[in-house]
Amino acid sequence: MTSNFPTPSSPSSDPAPVEGFQGVVSDQNLDTNGSQDSHSQEGSGISQDQKPSASSMMWKDVFVIITDIFALTVSLGHLVLVCIVMGHDGRPIDKRFKVFQDMLITLAPIFPTLFAFVIGRALYQLARLKLEKGAPLGTLEQLMGSRTLGASVMTLFELRSFNLLCLLLFCVWAFSPLGGQSFLHSLDKVSRPISTDILYLDTLNNPPDFGLGILTTTSFFHGLYSSNYAGLRPTDIWMNLKVPFLEPDHNDTNPGWRDRGPNSDSQYTYSSFFGVPVKHVSVGNSSFDIESSYLSLACEPFSKTQVETSSQTFISGETFLNETAFDTSSQHGSVGSKFLPVVNGSWYGRPHNYSWSVPISWNIAIDRFVDPLWLSNMSSENRPQVEDNQEHGGDQLNTETKTYTPHSLSIFQNYAQVEAGPTKLLFQARRNVSDATTVLNLEVLKTECRVLQKYVESRVLCFRLTEASQPECRVIGQRPSQRPHLSEDLSILSIPDTFERVSSFLPRLLSAQFYPDLILLYLYSQSKPASSGNEVQHEVPDFTAISEAEFSVSLSQIINSYIIIQQIGFYLLVSDGMIGQVPYRVKDWVQTSSDTDGILYVYSVNRPWGAVCAASCVILSIASILGVIFAHSCRGLDILGLVSTGIRDSKYVDMPSGGESLDGHELSIVMKNERLRYGHTHLSTKVTPVIGIGRERHIRKIKH
Numbered sequence: 001m002t003s004n005f006p007t008p009s010s011p012s013s014d015p016a017p018v019e020g021f022q023g024v025v026s027d028q029n030l031d032t033n034g035s036q037d038s039h040s041q042e043g044s045g046i047s048q049d050q051k052p053s054a055s056s057m058m059w060k061d062v063f064v065i066i067t068d069i070f071a072l073t074v075s076l077g078h079l080v081l082v083c084i085v086m087g088h089d090g091r092p093i094d095k096r097f098k099v100f101q102d103m104l105i106t107l108a109p110i111f112p113t114l115f116a117f118v119i120g121r122a123l124y125q126l127a128r129l130k131l132e133k134g135a136p137l138g139t140l141e142q143l144m145g146s147r148t149l150g151a152s153v154m155t156l157f158e159l160r161s162f163n164l165l166c167l168l169l170f171c172v173w174a175f176s177p178l179g180g181q182s183f184l185h186s187l188d189k190v191s192r193p194i195s196t197d198i199l200y201l202d203t204l205n206n207p208p209d210f211g212l213g214i215l216t217t218t219s220f221f222h223g224l225y226s227s228n229y230a231g232l233r234p235t236d237i238w239m240n241l242k243v244p245f246l247e248p249d250h251n252d253t254n255p256g257w258r259d260r261g262p263n264s265d266s267q268y269t270y271s272s273f274f275g276v277p278v279k280h281v282s283v284g285n286s287s288f289d290i291e292s293s294y295l296s297l298a299c300e301p302f303s304k305t306q307v308e309t310s311s312q313t314f315i316s317g318e319t320f321l322n323e324t325a326f327d328t329s330s331q332h333g334s335v336g337s338k339f340l341p342v343v344n345g346s347w348y349g350r351p352h353n354y355s356w357s358v359p360i361s362w363n364i365a366i367d368r369f370v371d372p373l374w375l376s377n378m379s380s381e382n383r384p385q386v387e388d389n390q391e392h393g394g395d396q397l398n399t400e401t402k403t404y405t406p407h408s409l410s411i412f413q414n415y416a417q418v419e420a421g422p423t424k425l426l427f428q429a430r431r432n433v434s435d436a437t438t439v440l441n442l443e444v445l446k447t448e449c450r451v452l453q454k455y456v457e458s459r460v461l462c463f464r465l466t467e468a469s470q471p472e473c474r475v476i477g478q479r480p481s482q483r484p485h486l487s488e489d490l491s492i493l494s495i496p497d498t499f500e501r502v503s504s505f506l507p508r509l510l511s512a513q514f515y516p517d518l519i520l521l522y523l524y525s526q527s528k529p530a531s532s533g534n535e536v537q538h539e540v541p542d543f544t545a546i547s548e549a550e551f552s553v554s555l556s557q558i559i560n561s562y563i564i565i566q567q568i569g570f571y572l573l574v575s576d577g578m579i580g581q582v583p584y585r586v587k588d589w590v591q592t593s594s595d596t597d598g599i600l601y602v603y604s605v606n607r608p609w610g611a612v613c614a615a616s617c618v619i620l621s622i623a624s625i626l627g628v629i630f631a632h633s634c635r636g637l638d639i640l641g642l643v644s645t646g647i648r649d650s651k652y653v654d655m656p657s658g659g660e661s662l663d664g665h666e667l668s669i670v671m672k673n674e675r676l677r678y679g680h681t682h683l684s685t686k687v688t689p690v691i692g693i694g695r696e697r698h699i700r701k702i703k704h
Contacts, residue, residue, distance in 0.1 A: 125630035179616030208566030223273030234474030240275030284598020652694030
């Protein structure tokens with residue numbers, strides 16, 4: 001059977017030309033190897049003066065050197081800048097911070113481009129060097145095809161080259177986008193906490209001053225009135241720090257901190273309408289701890305006693321109150337010869353029919369006081385030695401009798417082991433439940449409350465915007481005080497003189513201006529939601545309708561507020577500069593250390609992003625150095641990755657004279673106007689097509 005395909009053994013048989021093919025190159029123009037005569041100038045269109053001159057060769061060397069210098073300068077400059085920035089970590093902010101920040105922000109979008117330039121050049125020069133020394137085609141293709149991040153991904157799937165070189169290239173290119181982002185996130189400024197001194201009023205040892213008169217009434221009214229909208233605020237209307245109640249189950253056996261922040265899950269109530277004055281707060285955020293105390297009541301359910309209808313007074317329904325403990329006439333006599341006639345277990349307080357100018361609707365009493373040894377009619381010789389009243393919270397000293405009138409628990413500060421029995425407080429309220437205007441149906445509401453003096457440690461956070469602004473403080477954490485204190489059964493109400501003033505003045509503080517007493521309305525309304533209507537309470541409320549736990553909190557707030565207003569009255573509007581002036585004594589304040597942010601700002605280098613930034617610059621620098629080394633290690637022509645490489649040894653394109661000595665870029669410049677085509681060559685037949693690259697006029701288009 002005769003084959004239709006020409007065989008190599010039949011060189012004499014000329015292939016039939018492809019129909020329509022024009023401009024066939026004769027066999028005489030091909031050498032014995034079938035290649036075209038490289039010195040043939042027929043139809044080349046390239047003159048002798050187009051060959052590169054010596055000056056162009058010199059400019060080529062200069063361009064390579066300039067590229068080397070640029071790559072080294074850019075990469076090493078980045079590395080030096082990053083090292084300088086990292087060296088400033090922790091240093092105080094100076095005028096260079098803005099310069100560094102602007103430079104990093106500017107370099108962030110530029111870095112990926114520079115990274116691609118340096119890494120791509122290094123890979124290209126490495127491929128040239130490997131080609132000269134000999135390397136697998138797959139390695140060369142992988143190096144040449146991975147000169148950008150996107151190209152490296154495409155090359156991976158096109159060549160299916162999953163190897164160690166592929167992993168290395170991916171790791172290197174990963175630093176291109178990460179490096180750009182790292183410039184944006186590496187440098188910042190933070191406030192370094194510094195220790196400052198803060199003053200807060202000592203409410204533990206500073207005695208109440210019951211001589212404030214109208215200031216007490218006015219301040220208490222404003223505090224009570226503002227509780228409707230400021231009850232949940234961390235400060236009072238004078239921006240003093242309010243201290244919350246600590247939950248009953250949070251005691252010495254559970255000493256951990258309880259969250260009191262704005263996002264705290266626990267519900268808490270403030271122990272008073274009024275807060276502790278805090279002074280000398282620095283600009284910025286300050287955190288510190290304070291020690292404070294408050295009265296905590298645990299009341300029993302209310303009982304209701306109906307008064308006989310024939311009675312015109314409440315006396316028959318009330319618990320008898322003993323006033324002898326407050327009788328100042330029994331306290332006179334020779335020094336050390338008198339004891340107050342106090343019998344613990346009896347109720348001591350002011351009855352409602354005490355000779356006051358205004359009627360009252362409620363009163364309180366207590367069943368236990370401190371031992372007479374501590375009371376004001378005892379001489380200093382017959383009681384534990386207290387050296388100087390100035391050392392004990394300013395307790396009043398009677399210079400004529402050398403006796404004390406103590407109003408605070410500071411007299412016990414050196415006697416923390418003093419024993420105290422349980423103390424109860426009696427609360428009584430009177431109400432007329434008759435529909436008529438005359439007194440026909442009277443009843444007395446009563447409850448007994450356990451009295452405890454709680455000592456707590458509070459963690460405080462204050463923010464002050466400027467020196468001219470008021471600091472905004474709040475308690476963010478709380479726990480039982482870790483310091484030694486008196487028994488909780490020994491309260492501020494255990495001192496007869498203090499309780500006499502509280503029980504005498506507090507029930508009538510607002511009763512003259514308002515009826516029913518606003519305090520009673522607060523005790524009721526704080527525990528029971530108000531009705532939806534606009535009804536106004538015109539009678540003493542029925543406290544049996546509310547829970548004893550809610551009433552305990554409200555009554556504790558009332559008594560705590562009255563006591564603390566006597567302690568801070570003169571300091572409500574005091575400024576920082578007034579402390580130390582009369583009557584604002586320095587000894588009434590406690591100095592504590594505070595960690596304050598916002599005063600000293602320092603450089604802050606983000607460690608993860610800083611590490612990425614440094615690694616990116618190190619890789620960039622190494623690549624630039626290797627690129628220079630590879631470029632100057634190559635001895636052959638630069639032919640990789642250029643179209644001119646495809647026609648250098650083509651049998652279908654005649655090269656200009658000396659073209660073999662030109663590298664790819666030079667050959668592209670010389671032949672840049674030549675029109676080329678990839679298609680059927682003049683050697684193609686109807687049976688055997690021959691495909692190649694040649695001049696456009698000699699190559700026929702490929703037909704599908």
